[in-house]
Amino acid sequence: MEVRKFSIPEIIFGRGSLQYAGLCARRLGAEKVLLVSDRGLEEAGWVDRVVEILDHEKLHWIYYGDIISNPRDFQIDKGVGFYHRHKADVIIGLGGGSPMDAAKGIALVASNGGRIQDYEGANRIHQPLPPMIFIPSTAGSGSDISQFAIITDVERRVKMSIISRTLVPNISIIDPLLLQTKSRKLIVAAAIDALCHAIESYVSTIASPFTEIQSLKAMQLIMKNLKRATETRDLNSLEQLSAASTAAGMAFSNAGLGVEHAIAHSLGGIFDTLHGLVHPVLLPPVMRFNLPACAQKMAQVGEILLGKKRRGAQATALGGIEKLEEFCDTMGVQTRLRDIVNEHAKLPDMCRMAVNDACLLTNPRQATWEDLLQICEEAW
Amino acid sequence: MKPKPTVEDLIGIEYAKLGFFREVQEKIAELNATNLELSRKQRHIQAILDSITDIMAVLSPRLRISSVNRAFHDVYQEAHPEGKTCHEIFRHADKPCSDCPALKAFETNQVFRETVIYPVDGKNRHFEITASPLKNERGQPCHILLLKRDVTLEKEYQAKYHQAERMATVGVLAAGVAHEINNPLTAILGFAEGLKRRIPRLPEDTNRELLEDFSEYVAIILKECGRCQEIVQGLLTFSREGSSEFSRVSLNKLVGDTIKLLKNHLKHHVRDLIRFDLDSGLPCVRGDESQLKQVILNLLFNAFDATQEKGFITLRTFVNQGDRVCLSVEDTGCGIPAHHLNKLFEPFFTTKPVGKGVGIGLSTCYNIVRKHHGEIFVCSHEGVGSTFHVILPREKHP
Numbered sequence: 171m172e173v174r175k176f177s178i179p180e181i182i183f184g185r186g187s188l189q190y191a192g193l194c195a196r197r198l199g200a201e202k203v204l205l206v207s208d209r210g211l212e213e214a215g216w217v218d219r220v221v222e223i224l225d226h227e228k229l230h231w232i233y234y235g236d237i238i239s240n241p242r243d244f245q246i247d248k249g250v251g252f253y254h255r256h257k258a259d260v261i262i263g264l265g266g267g268s269p270m271d272a273a274k275g276i277a278l279v280a281s282n283g284g285r286i287q288d289y290e291g292a293n294r295i296h297q298p299l300p301p302m303i304f305i306p307s308t309a310g311s312g313s314d315i316s317q318f319a320i321i322t323d324v325e326r327r328v329k330m331s332i333i334s335r336t337l338v339p340n341i342s343i344i345d346p347l348l349l350q351t352k353s354r355k356l357i358v359a360a361a362i363d364a365l366c367h368a369i370e371s372y373v374s375t376i377a378s379p380f381t382e383i384q385s386l387k388a389m390q391l392i393m394k395n396l397k398r399a400t401e402t403r404d405l406n407s408l409e410q411l412s413a414a415s416t417a418a419g420m421a422f423s424n425a426g427l428g429v430e431h432a433i434a435h436s437l438g439g440i441f442d443t444l445h446g447l448v449h450p451v452l453l454p455p456v457m458r459f460n461l462p463a464c465a466q467k468m469a470q471v472g473e474i475l476l477g478k479k480r481r482g483a484q485a486t487a488l489g490g491i492e493k494l495e496e497f498c499d500t501m502g503v504q505t506r507l508r509d510i511v512n513e514h515a516k517l518p519d520m521c522r523m524a525v526n527d528a529c530l531l532t533n534p535r536q537a538t539w540e541d542l543l544q545i546c547e548e549a550w
Numbered sequence: 551m552k553p554k555p556t557v558e559d560l561i562g563i564e565y566a567k568l569g570f571f572r573e574v575q576e577k578i579a580e581l582n583a584t585n586l587e588l589s590r591k592q593r594h595i596q597a598i599l600d601s602i603t604d605i606m607a608v609l610s611p612r613l614r615i616s617s618v619n620r621a622f623h624d625v626y627q628e629a630h631p632e633g634k635t636c637h638e639i640f641r642h643a644d645k646p647c648s649d650c651p652a653l654k655a656f657e658t659n660q661v662f663r664e665t666v667i668y669p670v671d672g673k674n675r676h677f678e679i680t681a682s683p684l685k686n687e688r689g690q691p692c693h694i695l696l697l698k699r700d701v702t703l704e705k706e707y708q709a710k711y712h713q714a715e716r717m718a719t720v721g722v723l724a725a726g727v728a729h730e731i732n733n734p735l736t737a738i739l740g741f742a743e744g745l746k747r748r749i750p751r752l753p754e755d756t757n758r759e760l761l762e763d764f765s766e767y768v769a770i771i772l773k774e775c776g777r778c779q780e781i782v783q784g785l786l787t788f789s790r791e792g793s794s795e796f797s798r799v800s801l802n803k804l805v806g807d808t809i810k811l812l813k814n815h816l817k818h819h820v821r822d823l824i825r826f827d828l829d830s831g832l833p834c835v836r837g838d839e840s841q842l843k844q845v846i847l848n849l850l851f852n853a854f855d856a857t858q859e860k861g862f863i864t865l866r867t868f869v870n871q872g873d874r875v876c877l878s879v880e881d882t883g884c885g886i887p888a889h890h891l892n893k894l895f896e897p898f899f900t901t902k903p904v905g906k907g908v909g910i911g912l913s914t915c916y917n918i919v920r921k922h923h924g925e926i927f928v929c930s931h932e933g934v935g936s937t938f939h940v941i942l943p944r945e946k947h948p
Contacts, residue, residue: 292559298568528555
């Protein structure tokens, strides 16, 4: 095996771990915290709860909540101005992928200057970032673990991937209690995002034993707990989903992703599609596309999805894919691309853009934009 | 176009989460370097300030000294003036002086200059003070830079120069007057003598009383003409320009000759009042013997006047500072009032009653001594006595 790397933030995991947010900030040298979140978290009361914790630690704070899904470049600029104007130091990101990615963008531009576009691509950051503490409110995005930040360039309608080990936060505080206020739909979307992270990182060309074990564990936990979590909102199940999402995050941050995420980013850029809705639609056809390149691994995935082996790797793998489609159906999510995108004509352009996505680099099977279009047609 | 990320980029073995360690190290190194540079600059500035020969002090708005330069310590004993007020240090006063230039500079935000005289360590010093406001970034004065230049010596030189100038002017005037008067005076004298010779030839029957009157008047005319001639001669001596021949002169011998010259004119007991303290090893000077004799004579006559035959007069010669030869005439007479001291060598200044002197004796001395590249000055205490010093450069070895 070639040389690989595995890096993750400090992780504080467990029910009520949120209470350590203030202490962690103080340990990182905070005097005035920038808290980044969004409307949803404000309404659920979690922003107030974090503020309360910071107040208890006698820390000054400022709040930036002007974030929507698929965070935009101008929102980053605004946040950076806000950060500088108030002379903030430590940045706390609270929420799903969007507030956390936005927090990464703000931290990056606040310390390195310029525009967020300057850092698109891999390893372009040269100055240290302000200390970051992330508190994920969904079990899915993995942004609290990963070295990726995805920011939308409004003018070019591109979801830019910014990749750097420096984007890995200092501390990730994962408190399953936060999942209790999430809608069923959001829990499902996030869990399938995490499942997608697990599967794509597992078959990645740079997967290592350290990522593979996380990928497999994440798949197992999601298949075992998602149904129960959505039906009963049982805290144990939610906790397992949190662990699964974290494990998937560790895997994909170090092993990378594949075609599915490349297309998903491109869809988000052009149609502003919600990231969570894309995976049930795209994951099965992508798995079918990749199957010839990684039949053995796909069979192991299939075994977990099915809960058993079939005769032959190919059959187990295909059985798993079918099972996944069936599973998504029963979860009541949209499974056809036409349900979430209304302009079929834009698909070729979208695919031409997607072949440039960094996620494609680690896909087990070489893919041209025509291949991607074929996948989309299959999903339509 | 940015290079597209590669798989190696995703693995990112060469890239770690960036920390602040290196940045802090660099910052510390940078600060150290800046610090060194700053202290070097500070030493440089301090060296510049210390090499300024004027006394320098920086004052706060409440007139407290915040720093001084080295020149301050050369003049003032106070080892740590910082924090004390300027009037306390400079004038030994507990409140600001009424004409404080620093306060004026603060008020007007402009450079303020002033000349003052006040004693330092018991001696009067003449200072030229410049108070310039040190402005803050808003252009308001936050401190005052006080520069004090000791101009005592300059002022002394200036006074001497003015005196020399005055002497020269008066000399020219005196010479002109003397020449102009000399001719009519000669005529008056000649005709008066003619008259005197002719009186005996007057007829026998001339009124005897009238004759006596004529004789008396003519005698008075002749006497007064003689006096006029003396004055004119004095004026001519005073204004005589450097036609004199310098030769090797021993001051001791000169003193002896002068006394011999006087012997016949002095009463016996007066001669005994003169004492001598002559340095036998005294080097010679170069000078005009008769002119220097004139100086000694004038000083002696003044001393006789001051002692009124009741005190002693000491003639002293000695070597001063190796290359200067001194002659002093000391008397235990009435002394000179302080307010006369600075006018003493001015021409036509006299304290003698009218008819006893026109006041050119000392100014003549002054001119002669100056022509000899020497100095003449007086130390006097009223009621105790006076000493006139004549200092001449010793003869240079050929």
